[in-house]
Structure formats: C-alpha cells, structure tokens
Amino acid sequence: MKQIKVLGSGCRNCEITANVIAQAAREAGTEVVIEKVTDIVEIMSYGVMSTPGVVVDGRLVHAGGIPAPELVRTWVRESVSE
Amino acid sequence: MFEALADAAAFGLLGLDPSTPAGAAVQFFVMDVAKIFVLLFVVIYVMGLLRAVVAPERVRAFVRGRPDWQARGLAVSLGAITPFCSCSSVPLFIGFVEAGIPLGVTFSFLIASPMINEVAAIVLVGILGWKLAALYVLAGLFVAWTGGVIMKRLRPERWVEDYVWKIRMGDAELPAPDTSFAGRHRYAMGEVREIVGRIWKWVLIGIGVGALFHGFVPAAWVSEYLGGDNWYTVPAAVVLGIPLYSNATGVIPVAEAMLGKGVAVGTTLALMMSVAALSLPEMLILRKVIRWPALALFASVLAIAFTLVGWGFNAIA
Numbered sequence: 001m002k003q004i005k006v007l008g009s010g011c012r013n014c015e016i017t018a019n020v021i022a023q024a025a026r027e028a029g030t031e032v033v034i035e036k037v038t039d040i041v042e043i044m045s046y047g048v049m050s051t052p053g054v055v056v057d058g059r060l061v062h063a064g065g066i067p068a069p070e071l072v073r074t075w076v077r078e079s080v081s082e
Numbered sequence: 083m084f085e086a087l088a089d090a091a092a093f094g095l096l097g098l099d100p101s102t103p104a105g106a107a108v109q110f111f112v113m114d115v116a117k118i119f120v121l122l123f124v125v126i127y128v129m130g131l132l133r134a135v136v137a138p139e140r141v142r143a144f145v146r147g148r149p150d151w152q153a154r155g156l157a158v159s160l161g162a163i164t165p166f167c168s169c170s171s172v173p174l175f176i177g178f179v180e181a182g183i184p185l186g187v188t189f190s191f192l193i194a195s196p197m198i199n200e201v202a203a204i205v206l207v208g209i210l211g212w213k214l215a216a217l218y219v220l221a222g223l224f225v226a227w228t229g230g231v232i233m234k235r236l237r238p239e240r241w242v243e244d245y246v247w248k249i250r251m252g253d254a255e256l257p258a259p260d261t262s263f264a265g266r267h268r269y270a271m272g273e274v275r276e277i278v279g280r281i282w283k284w285v286l287i288g289i290g291v292g293a294l295f296h297g298f299v300p301a302a303w304v305s306e307y308l309g310g311d312n313w314y315t316v317p318a319a320v321v322l323g324i325p326l327y328s329n330a331t332g333v334i335p336v337a338e339a340m341l342g343k344g345v346a347v348g349t350t351l352a353l354m355m356s357v358a359a360l361s362l363p364e365m366l367i368l369r370k371v372i373r374w375p376a377l378a379l380f381a382s383v384l385a386i387a388f389t390l391v392g393w394g395f396n397a398i399a
Contacts, residue, residue, distance in 0.1 A: 047252040049138040049177040050170050068272050
C-alpha cells in the first residue's frame with residue numbers, strides 16, 4: 001500500500017491536491033493512504049518551501065502548486081517506487 | 083482591436099450612449115477584460131514555456147552564505163521573478179532563517195515578491211506603457227531594497243517566534259523538470275490554469291473598480307482633490323491600500339482609470355504598491371513566525387517608503 005503525504009498549511013491548493021491524488025488512485029485501483037501534513041516542522045523537514053508538496057513512500061516528488069494529472073497518475077501506479 | 087470590440091459591445095449591442103457614465107464604464111470594462119485576460123494568457127504561457135520562474139527553494143540556495151549586499155540584490159531581483167502564494171510565506175520565512183539568511187534580506191524578498199512580478203510588469207507595459215511600467219518596477223525594487231535595510235536596523239530577530247530557530251530543514255531533491263517541448267507545453271498550460279485560476283477574481287474586481295471610476299467620477303472632482311498639489315493625497319492613498327488586497331495585476335486597471343482622470347502619477351503608484359504589497363491576510367499569516375511589534379514596524383516602514391516614493395514622483399512629474 002502506498003503512503004502519500006500532502007504537505008501544506010491547509011490552504012485551498014493543498015485540499016485540491018489531496019483530492020486529485022485520491023481520485024487518481026481510485027481510477028487506477030491502487031490502495032493509497034493519503035495523509036495531510038500541516039505541521040510546519042514536518043513540512044520543512046522535507047526541504048519544501050513552496051506548498052503544496054507531495055511525498056510518496058517517503059520520497060519528495062513534487063513541490064509548489066497543484067500537480068499535473070499526468071504526474072499524479074505516475075505516483076499511484078503500483079510499480080513507481082523506483 | 084480591443085477598442086473596436088468594446089465599442090461594439092457597449093454602444094452597439096447594449097445601445098449605451100458613449101457620453102453617459104454607464105456607457106463609458108461598460109466600454110472600459112469590456113475593453114480591459116478582453117485586453118488584460120488575453121495578455122495574461124499569452125504572458126503566463128510564454129513564461130511557462132521558457133520556465134522563467136524560479137522556485138523559492140532555488141532562491142534560498144542562491145542567496146545563502148553571501149555577503150549582505152549581494153544577498154539582498156539577489157533576493158530583490160529573484161523576488162521579482164518568484165511567484166509564491168501568500169500561503170507559502172511561512173515555510174519561505176522559516177527556510178530563509180534556517181539557511182542563515184539575514185532577516186533584513188528576507189524582508190526585502192517578502193516585499194519584492196508580491197509587489198513585482200514579470201506577468202504584472204508586462205501587463206503594465208500593455209495597459210499603461212513602458213514608462214510607467216519601468217517607474218513601477220524601479221520604485222518597487224528601491225522600496226524592497228531600502229525596506230529590508232531599515233528592517234535590519236530595527237533588529238527584528240527579537241520578535242521571531244522561538245520554534246522558528248529550532249527547525250532543521252531537510253534537503254529537497256526535486257525531480258528534474260521535463261524539458262522536452264511537450265513537457266514545457268504541458269507545464270505552461272498548467273501554469274496558465276493555476277495562475278489565472280488564482281488571480282482572475284482580483285483582476286475582475288480591479289477592472290470593475292476601474293470601470294466605475296472611469297465612468298462615474300468627474301474629472302473636475304479628481305483635479306480638485308486628487309491632483310498632485312495636495313500633500314495628503316499620497317499618504318491617504320497608502321492608508322486606503324493597506325486593508326485592501328489585490329494581486330499586482332488586479333490593481334493595474336484601477337491605476338489606468340485613475341491616471342486617465344488626472345490623478346497624479348505618484349499618488350497612483352503609491353496606491354498600487356500599497357494594495358499589492360501590504361495586506362492584512364499576509365500579516366496574519368506572517369504572525370505565525372514573528373510577533374506583532376515586528377509586523378507593525380514592517381507595515382510602517384513600507385507605508386512610509388510608499389509615501390516618500392509617491393511624493394517624489396509627484397514632485398518631479
């Protein structure tokens with residue numbers, strides 16, 4: 001199961017990002033756990049300054065703005081870990 | 083082309099009389115909506131294609147560890163081409179502090195970034211001509227530079243929240259961007275969607291206010307009260323702009339209408355800068371990292387700087 005974290009202080013774009021990922025996962029039939037990280041200390045620990053950021057299985061894959069749908073689909077595909 | 087379209091819509095389609103306030107206001111509104119949104123789409127797309135934007139993470143890496151004047155110069159000029167939404171101010175502030183970048187330099191960046199951006203600058207050229215655009219950008223760079231220098235003198239470290247000093251930041255290893263043409267195109271389209279989606283409301287409100295001003299405020303009243311001769315119009319414009327917030331692009335049509343009616347250049351620039359750079363929501367967000375005395379000083383330093391710039395331009399105009 002994939003662990004996806006959406007880093008952001010709770011702004012609208014972070015909500016949208018989380019929703020986009022949830023929907024892409026449903027369409028791909030992948031089971032994911034989406035966690036919204038609003039704690040600034042944890043957000044900064046990933047080196048992200050421009051939110052929203054996205055972390056898939058512990059690896060930062062995106063920062064700054066709502067990610068493109070094509071990009072999101074690659075995250076929820078089962079074999080993407082590498 | 084835009085004028086013909088606006089004339090056709092206001093006077094042809096709606097049958098309004100060009101000499102009435104409503105006719106003038108509607109014509110202004112249609113013309114500016116068409117012009118500004120076309121400019122926005124084109125400019126943002128081209129910028130996206132060139133990837134002419136710089137992420138704050140890269141600004142941090144560029145600026146850290148440099149002598150003060152170099153750091154400030156970079157912060158001010160990169161601030162002008164770094165778009166960030168105000169919800170990112172907190173991570174941005176902490177990221178700069180953690181990198182050991184002086185607070186004065188961080189303030190310079192926080193002033194420059196919302197006030198000047200390449201999209202607003204190009205729209206400004208399209209609507210008000212390059213001279214005014216250059217004045218606005220130069221005034222903005224100047225205020226960002228001096229504002230940061232003055233903030234440094236006031237020792238704002240005293241008011242930074244304790245937890246900010248303790249945060250340790252990881253290294254972001256962002257995936258390399260896709261630089262093929264298809265990748266650039268996709269990125270540029272995403273930028274257009276994202277930025278226009280974020281700012282269209284401010285732009286429409288700005289055009290609406292500009293249209294009402296253009297149609298309904300008599301030029302005689304403007305020259306009596308808002309011409310360059312009354313010293314208090316500049317500070318009044320700055321104070322009016324503090325609680326008001328708009329994106330830098332949204333304030334351009336208001337400035338267009340004001341200048342068209344004969345409001346002095348310095349007064350108009352002061353209002354533009356105050357609306358774009360100083361806002362209550364931004365202050366509330368920054369309150370998470372720094373206490374009120376510093377924010378009050380920050381707002382005062384900016385308000386005084388805008389006023390001086392406004393007076394300066396009114397004096398030489």
